[in-house]
């Protein structure tokens with residue numbers, strides 16, 4: 408367990424008092440089923456160095472192991488575990504004002520993931536996948552102000568840049584889609600699903616052979632606006648954007 412207080416100054420300036428393991432587990436048990444679902448999304452708006460998100464990741468990785476076990480077998484399939492574990496990481500989000508906490512949180516989550524990854528996948532581990540997970544963590548655990556919903560600079564002061572979160576999902580086989588949303592608009596409900604428009608049907612009719620991938624690279628007609636969308640192999644998500 409990390410220390411609950413780093414310094415009196417940090418408590419005074421930022422209310423930085425970390426939650427003990429026992430309370431973390433008791434609180435997470437209130438939503439136990441969700442914490443044990445690989446793809447349920449969690450956001451910690453003042454994540455510190457990750458006491459809550461670390462435990463959520465541990466629980467999700469246990470679920471990922473179970474999901475990767477084929478029928479009538481006992482051990483998880485390495486490649487299936489790899490995919491499931493990427494989903495587990497990609498569904499956890501955090502915001503903190505202090506860059507040292509953000510970095511510590513990303514590293515902590517990475518180390519938890521990597522230990523299980525090596526444990527299950529052994530010689531089949533891939534450096535590309537490790538890079539992909541580092542990249543996902545760099546986008547999901549952000550240095551920002553959860554009240555103003557802006558990114559902050561190294562001194563914890565607001566910038567003009569809005570916090571942007573990525574939604575990650577497998578769209579087919581090993582293809583992973585990333586869609587970026589502004590956090591302020593998400594909270595304002597500006598991304599509410601819209602009724603399906605006629606455009607999709609017209610496109611389908613005109614180009615009957617259009618494949619799923621090219622459709623997904625367009626704005627899907629049954630969802631609201633988002634900033635950008637990328638589709639790529641899940642081990643290469645780091646090739647797109649920052």
Ligand SMILES: C[S@@+](CC[C@H](N)C(=O)[O-])C[C@H]1O[C@@H](n2cnc3c(N)ncnc32)[C@H](O)[C@@H]1O
Pocket residue numbers: 421422423424425426427451452453454455456457458459502503504505508551552553554555
């Ligand atoms: C009380 S600690 C809790 C950390 C962690 N959630 C835990 O329970 O162990 C509060 C954290 O919130 C961060 N914080 C304070 N105000 C914030 C804000 N407006 N936006 C984002 N993070 C903030 C601090 O930097 C600190 O890391």
